[in-house]
Amino acid sequence: MSITDSIRAQIPPIHEEGYPFIGVFALISLILFWLWTPLGWLGCVLTIWCVLFFRDPVRVTPTREGIVVSPADGKVSLIAQAVPPAEMGLGDVPLMRVSIFMSVFNCHVNRSPVQGRVDRIAYRPGKFINAELDKASEDNERNALVISTPSGRIGVVQIAGLVARRIVCFVREGQNVSAGERFGLIRFGSRLDVYLPEGAKPLVAVGQTAIAGETVLADFRLGDGGRSYRTD
Numbered sequence: 001m002s003i004t005d006s007i008r009a010q011i012p013p014i015h016e017e018g019y020p021f022i023g024v025f026a027l028i029s030l031i032l033f034w035l036w037t038p039l040g041w042l043g044c045v046l047t048i049w050c051v052l053f054f055r056d057p058v059r060v061t062p063t064r065e066g067i068v069v070s071p072a073d074g075k076v077s078l079i080a081q082a083v084p085p086a087e088m089g090l091g092d093v094p095l096m097r098v099s100i101f102m103s104v105f106n107c108h109v110n111r112s113p114v115q116g117r118v119d120r121i122a123y124r125p126g127k128f129i130n131a132e133l134d135k136a137s138e139d140n141e142r143n144a145l146v147i148s149t150p151s152g153r154i155g156v157v158q159i160a161g162l163v164a165r166r167i168v169c170f171v172r173e174g175q176n177v178s179a180g181e182r183f184g185l186i187r188f189g190s191r192l193d194v195y196l197p198e199g200a201k202p203l204v205a206v207g208q209t210a211i212a213g214e215t216v217l218a219d220f221r222l223g224d225g226g227r228s229y230r231t232d
Contacts, residue, residue: 002115017073017168017185018054025050049104053187059120059213061180064114064152066221068165068200069179070210071113072192074102079202084195088144095155096196098201098217100210102186110184111213112177113156116149126160143167143184147177151220152197156158158184159191180213 013020025047033040061069078099084090102108126141141160146153156168169184171177196202200218204210210217 012107013058014051014057015054015185017055017187018036018050021103021187022050022054023046023224025228031202032114039143050203052106052207053108055107056182059111059180059211061111061178061213063179064221065149066219067216068113068154068170068196068218068220069111069215070100070204070212070215071110071156071183071194072100072102072210073106073108073212074191074210075103075190076204076206076208077211078204079120079192079204082121082195084155085122085124085142085144085157087124088146088152088157088195089120090146090155090195093198096202096218098194098202099191099205100194101191107212108185108187108190109182109212110156110158110186110192112147112171112179112181112183113217114147114149114154115179116154116177117149118145118171118173118175119148119153120144120146120176121169121171123169143169144157144184145169145171152200155195155199157193157195158186159193162187180231212215 009102021109029040029043029047032043079092079099080095083092083094122144124142126139143158145156160167166187171183177183194217200220202218
């Protein structure tokens with residue numbers, strides 16, 4: 001392998017959603033260079049940040065039935081019982097909710113936490129308060145997915161944050177998804193909530209760093225030993 005190939009292998013791929021934004025940042029940088037060189041260098045820094053924001057690295061996902069993996073990169077910010085949003089149709093009984101906060105420096109490609117069938121997708125407009133706050137689950141713009149699995153129905157909610165103004169969903173109702181499969185993206189800084197079926201216990205702690213498609217949030221079959229993986 002040449003030095004060029006080795007360097008290229010270390011650079012994660014960029015999600016196609018990011019190219020228009022990267023192009024705008026690069027164009028603004030050129031204009032800033034024309035106006036005043038120091039501003040141009042600042043634009044270059046912001047362009048590099050934009051490239052990193054839309055990175056889409058390969059992940060190795062455990063695929064055994066009963067595992068719930070993290071749908072997002074970020075920090076586990078909340079673990080608590082909470083009533084799911086009404087539009088999800090999961091009832092009014094509190095379920096265990098695991099919240100993952102994504103800062104503007106995290107990878108923002110979202111991945112399915114389980115293998116199953118997307119039964120429902122429900123978008124709701126809302127506010128753009130700090131996504132780390134508990135009330136963001138109720139007040140902020142959000143897009144909710146309900147995925148049916150043999151272990152029960154899993155709820156996943158993309159929540160816009162203080163900076164985010166656009167939630168993107170790549171899947172549709174009735175579609176089958178694999179654990180770790182890309183299903184959406186949020187721009188720029190946000191949060192994901194995962195609602196676990198009744199009886200499920202989380203295997204993460206508040207403050208823990210989660211990696212989308214790799215970190216196991218919960219396991220319904222803790223007694224089983226064997227696990228398999230998919231790389232994507």
